[in-house]
Amino acid sequence: MxxxxxxxxxxxxxxAGEAKIFMSTRDTLIRAFMAGAILALAAAFAVTINVQxxxxxxxxxxxxxxxxxxxLLGFDLLTGVMTLCPLALIDKRPGVxxxxxxxxxxxxxxxxxxxxxxxxxxxAVIFTFGFETxxxxxxxxxxxxxxxxxxxYASHGAGGMLTLFLRGVLxxxxxxxxxxxxMMSTTVSGKVIAMWMPIMLFFYMGFEHSVVNMFLFxxxxxxxxxxxxxxxxxxxxxxxxxxxxVGGVAFVGxxxxxxxxxxxxxxxx
Numbered sequence: 001m002x003x004x005x006x007x008x009x010x011x012x013x014x015x016a017g018e019a020k021i022f023m024s025t026r027d028t029l030i031r032a033f034m035a036g037a038i039l040a041l042a043a044a045f046a047v048t049i050n051v052q053x054x055x056x057x058x059x060x061x062x063x064x065x066x067x068x069x070x071x072l073l074g075f076d077l078l079t080g081v082m083t084l085c086p087l088a089l090i091d092k093r094p095g096v097x098x099x100x101x102x103x104x105x106x107x108x109x110x111x112x113x114x115x116x117x118x119x120x121x122x123x124a125v126i127f128t129f130g131f132e133t134x135x136x137x138x139x140x141x142x143x144x145x146x147x148x149x150x151x152x153y154a155s156h157g158a159g160g161m162l163t164l165f166l167r168g169v170l171x172x173x174x175x176x177x178x179x180x181x182x183m184m185s186t187t188v189s190g191k192v193i194a195m196w197m198p199i200m201l202f203f204y205m206g207f208e209h210s211v212v213n214m215f216l217f218x219x220x221x222x223x224x225x226x227x228x229x230x231x232x233x234x235x236x237x238x239x240x241x242x243x244x245x246v247g248g249v250a251f252v253g254x255x256x257x258x259x260x261x262x263x264x265x266x267x268x269x
Contacts, residue, residue, distance in 0.1 A: 002185055002186040002187050002190060003184060003185060003190070004183070004184055004185070004186070006256065006260040007260050007261060009180065009183040009184050010256050010257055010260045010261045011261065012183045013083075013084055013087055013180060013183060013253070013256065013257070014084075014087045014088055014091050014093070014257070014261070016084050016183075017081075017084035017085040017086070017087045017088035017089075018088035018093045018096060020076065020081055020084060020085055020104055021085055021088055021096055021100045021101060021103075021104050022095070022100075023104070025107060028076070028104065028107045028108060028111065029107055029110065029111040029114075030111070031074065031075045031076045031111070032075070032076050032077075032078075032107065032108040032109075032110070032111020032112050032114075032115065033111040033112070033114050033115040033118075034070065034073070034075045034115060035070045035075035035076050035077045035111070035112060035115065035211070036077075036111060036112035036113060036114065036115025036116040036117075036119075036211055036214060036215075037115035037116065037118055037119050038066050038069055038070040038073075038075065038115075039066050039067065039070060039077065039112075039116065039211050039212060039215070040115065040116040040118075040119035040120060040123075040211075040212075040214070040215035041066060041119055042063050042064075042065060042066020042067065042069075043063070043066070043212045043215050043216060044119070044123050044138075044142075044215070044219075045059075045062065045063070045065075045066070046059035046060070046062060046063040046203065047059065047138060047141055047142055047145070047216075048138050049062060050141070051137050051138050051141050052138075056204065057204060059203070060200050060203040060204030061200055063199065063200065063203045064178075064195060064196045064199035064200050064203070067175075067178060067195060067199045068191075068192050068195050068196065071178075071179070071182055071191070071195060072188065072191065072192075076108050076111075077108070077112060077175075077211050078105065078108045078109050078112050078210055078211055078241070078244070079171075079172045079175045079176060079179075079209065079210065079211065079244050079248055080175070080176060080179045080248075081104055081105060081108050082105065082172065082176075082244060082245050082248040082249060083172070083176040083179065083180075083248035083249060083252050083253040084179070084253065085100075085101045085104050085105070086101060086249055086253060086254075087253050087257050088101075089101055090254075090257065091257075091261075109241075112210075112211045112214060113214045116211060116212075116214035116215040116218070117214065117215075117218050119215055120214075120215050120218040120219040120222065121218075121222070123219060124139070124219055124222040124223055127139035127223060128223070134224075135223045135224065139219075139223045140223070142216060142219045142220050142223055142225070143219075143220045143223045143224055143225035143226075144220075144225070145216050145220060146216060146217045146219075146220025146221065146225035146227050146232070147220070147225050147226050147227050149208070149213075149216075149217075149236055150217070150227045150231040150232055150235040150236050151226075151227055151231060151235070153235050153236070154231065154235045160235075161235075161239060164208060164235070164236065164239045164240065164243070165239045165240075165242060165243040166243065167206070167207045167208040167240075167243065168207070168208045168209075168210070168239060168240040168241070168242065168243020168244045168246075168247065169243040169244070169246050169247035169251070170202070170205070170207045170247060171202050171207030171208050171209045171240075171243070171244060171247060172209075172243070172244035172245070172246075172247035172248040172252070173247040173248070173251040173252060174198040174199065174201050174202035174207065175198065175199065175202055175209060175244075175248075176247070176248040176251075176252040176253070177198040177252055178194070178195040178196075178197075178198045178199045179195075179252075180252060180256065181194030181195050181197070181198065182194060182195050208236065208239075208240040208243065208244075209240070209244070210237060210240045210241045210244050213232075213236055213237055213240055214237070217232040217236060217237070218232075
């Protein structure tokens with residue numbers, strides 16, 4: 001595994017953020033759509049494993065395959081650009097503006113949602129044979145995930161909202177660590193290993209990922225989950241996006257940038 005020093009891969013993070021900000025609208029949407037779709041398939045894969053084996057760890061161990069595929073293909077998740085793009089602004093790269101960062105985030109959000117929703121619709125059709133039969137065990141499980149992770153939080157009021165937000169923070173702390181991990185190595189095997197570990201951790205711990213939820217919750221609504229679109233948006237998606245933003249920017253992007261690229265002066269002996 002060819003390993004890059006922290007100062008080298010943090011520079012790559014800033015370069016990547018700058019490149020994504022200046023990417024064309026067409027390419028940004030295509031890459032975001034494909035990322036959302038592939039991650040949604042990985043989520044369906046992991047839930048299927050959990051249901052069939054009864055072992056959540058098995059699903060968590062295998063879920064990162066989707067993240068590795070989409071990253072190696074050069075596709076973009078909202079959680080990743082949340083971490084990378086602000087670094088180009090902080091580094092004062094020429095032409096980078098706050099408007100450009102927000103434009104990228106919005107386009108990636110739209111693309112991720114479109115991709116995840118497309119797979120959600122396809123899987124709902126598969127689970128119900130074209131909405132003609134009741135969903136099987138996997139479809140029922142997805143519906144119950146939607147209930148527990150919306151109404152379950154709502155039942156605890158402010159404490160539930162805080163828990164949801166913090167799960168979003170911790171999620172993107174790990175997911176963005178996976179994004180950075182891929183930049184630590186110049187070999188495919190090294191990238192995969194570095195990505196696999198934090199992604200497995202976030203999934204097994206039940207942290208909240210905004211793009212995974214773009215698949216799970218629309219799927220749950222289509223498969224008869226006992227929650228509403230309002231519940232999904234207010235008691236999951238919006239707080240999760242905000243938590244993902246804080247986790248990626250504060251605990252990954254700024255932390256690495258400040259200590260490896262803009263280091264403080266050395267102490268005098």
